[in-house]
Amino acid sequence: MANFSKFGFILATLGSSIGLGHIWRFPYMTGNNGGSAFVVLYLFLTLTIGISMLLSDMIIGNRGRKNIVSCFGDLYKNNFITKLSGIFLLGGPIILSFYSVVLGWVLYYLFVVSFQLPTTLLESQQIFTELKDYSIYWQIVGFSFCLILTSWIVCFGIKKGIEKLNFVLMPLLFIIFIGLLVYAMTIPSFMEAFKFMFDFAPEKITLKVIVESLGQVFFSLSLGVGTIITYAAFTHKNENLLKSSLWVVLPGILISLVAGLMIFTFIFEYGGSPQQGDGLVFISLPLVFGQMGITGEIISILFLVALMFAGVTSTVSLLEPSVVYLIEKFKIKRSFATLIVSGCVFIVGILIIFSLNVDYAKTLTFLNKNMFAWADFLTSSILMPLGGLFSTVFVGYVIGRKKAHEYTEHFLSVRLFKIWYFLIRYIIPVVIIVILISQILHSF
Numbered sequence: 001m002a003n004f005s006k007f008g009f010i011l012a013t014l015g016s017s018i019g020l021g022h023i024w025r026f027p028y029m030t031g032n033n034g035g036s037a038f039v040v041l042y043l044f045l046t047l048t049i050g051i052s053m054l055l056s057d058m059i060i061g062n063r064g065r066k067n068i069v070s071c072f073g074d075l076y077k078n079n080f081i082t083k084l085s086g087i088f089l090l091g092g093p094i095i096l097s098f099y100s101v102v103l104g105w106v107l108y109y110l111f112v113v114s115f116q117l118p119t120t121l122l123e124s125q126q127i128f129t130e131l132k133d134y135s136i137y138w139q140i141v142g143f144s145f146c147l148i149l150t151s152w153i154v155c156f157g158i159k160k161g162i163e164k165l166n167f168v169l170m171p172l173l174f175i176i177f178i179g180l181l182v183y184a185m186t187i188p189s190f191m192e193a194f195k196f197m198f199d200f201a202p203e204k205i206t207l208k209v210i211v212e213s214l215g216q217v218f219f220s221l222s223l224g225v226g227t228i229i230t231y232a233a234f235t236h237k238n239e240n241l242l243k244s245s246l247w248v249v250l251p252g253i254l255i256s257l258v259a260g261l262m263i264f265t266f267i268f269e270y271g272g273s274p275q276q277g278d279g280l281v282f283i284s285l286p287l288v289f290g291q292m293g294i295t296g297e298i299i300s301i302l303f304l305v306a307l308m309f310a311g312v313t314s315t316v317s318l319l320e321p322s323v324v325y326l327i328e329k330f331k332i333k334r335s336f337a338t339l340i341v342s343g344c345v346f347i348v349g350i351l352i353i354f355s356l357n358v359d360y361a362k363t364l365t366f367l368n369k370n371m372f373a374w375a376d377f378l379t380s381s382i383l384m385p386l387g388g389l390f391s392t393v394f395v396g397y398v399i400g401r402k403k404a405h406e407y408t409e410h411f412l413s414v415r416l417f418k419i420w421y422f423l424i425r426y427i428i429p430v431v432i433i434v435i436l437i438s439q440i441l442h443s444f
Helices: 006-017 020-032 036-064 068-075 079-111 121-134 136-155 157-184 190-198 207-220 227-232 241-269 277-290 294-330 334-356 371-398 400-408 414-443
Strands: none
Touching (some): 006 157, 006 294, 020 241, 036 227, 036 400, 068 227, 068 294, 079 121, 079 371, 121 277, 136 334, 157 294, 334 371, 371 400, 400 414
C-alpha cells in the first residue's frame, strides 16, 4: 500500500475539510445564526469535540490500515460491527452527488456570470433562479465536468493523484484568500464585519444555534463519512496523529474566518444582507461584485477559482473511501472501481438536477423535499451524525481503554489521554444523539 508523506497526509486531509463547507456553508450559517454567537460556539466545539472526533477517526484508519469496513472488522472481530460500518460507504457518494451539482454552479458563475455581473438584486436573483430552476443543460454540463475531473484524479491513486493535487491547490487557495482578505481590510466596512463575527453576544445563543454549530463542525472536518479513516490508513503507523489533527483543524478555522470576514466586508460595504442563506454566494456576492466595477470582476474570478479549488479537493476525498473499499473487497482495478462509484453518483446527481427544475419538481418531490433537499438531509442530519456516533462508540466502548491508550501513548500524554477519552466516551455520544434528534424533529 502506497503511503502519504507526512505533509501530503496533512494537505490531503486539509483539502478534504476545506471545501464548500468552509467557504460556502460557514459564511451563510454565520449570517443566519447570530454572527458572533455562532462563530464562538463553532470555534469552541471544533477545538474540543471536533479535534477529539478527528483523532478517533485517524486512530481507526491508522491502526486498521485498510478500507473503512475492514478497519473496523480487523480492530474488533465481530460480524455485526463490520456490517454496521458499511454506513460510511453511503454518505460520501450521496454528498458527492449534490456537492458536484453545487460545484457545477460555481463553474457556471466563473465562466459566464463573472464577465457580466448583475447590478440589481432582482437581476442577481433571476440569474440564480434561471440556472437552478430552468437550465438543465448547463447544470448537467457543470456537474459532469466536476465529476469527470474528480474521477480522473482519483484514478491516479493516493500518491500520484490526491497528494499531488493538494500539493498544488492548497497553497494556491491560501494565497488567493489571504490576498482577498488584505484587500478587504482596506475597505471601511471591514470593522463592521469584524464586530459582526467576533463581538460576542451570549443572548443570541439558542438550542438551534448550538445544533447548527455542531453540524458545521461535522461538515467542516469531514466527520462521519469515512474520509479521515480512509486517508489515515495510508499514513505511517507511528504518525503523530495529534499534531496532524491540529494541522488540519487550525488552517481550516483560519480559512473559515478569512472567508467570513472577506464576504461580510463586501456585503456590508455595498448594502447587502448577511441573512441570505445558501444564496449568499450565488445571489448577494455577485451583486456586490457587480457594484465594484472592473475590480469586482477580478475579485469575483479569484473568489470563484478559490472556491473551485476547495471544492475539487473535497470531491476527491468523498469518492476515495468507496473506491478503496471496492478495490480491496473485489480485487478490481482502481479505474474500474472509480467508474462504478462515479456511475452511481452520476445517476443520483442527474435526478437531483431534474428535481430542481420546475417542470420535474413535483414528480421528484417527496414529503415536501426535492431530491437535493433529501440528499442534504440524509447526509448532514442522519448519515454524518450516525457515522460520527459509530466511530466514537467504537473507540470509547468497543476497543476499550487499554487498546485506546496503546494506540495513542506515543503522542498523547497521560493527562491529555484522560481528557480525550472522557470526551469520546461520555460527552460526544450524548451530543451527537442530541444533534440527531434535533435535526430530525426540525426537518419534519
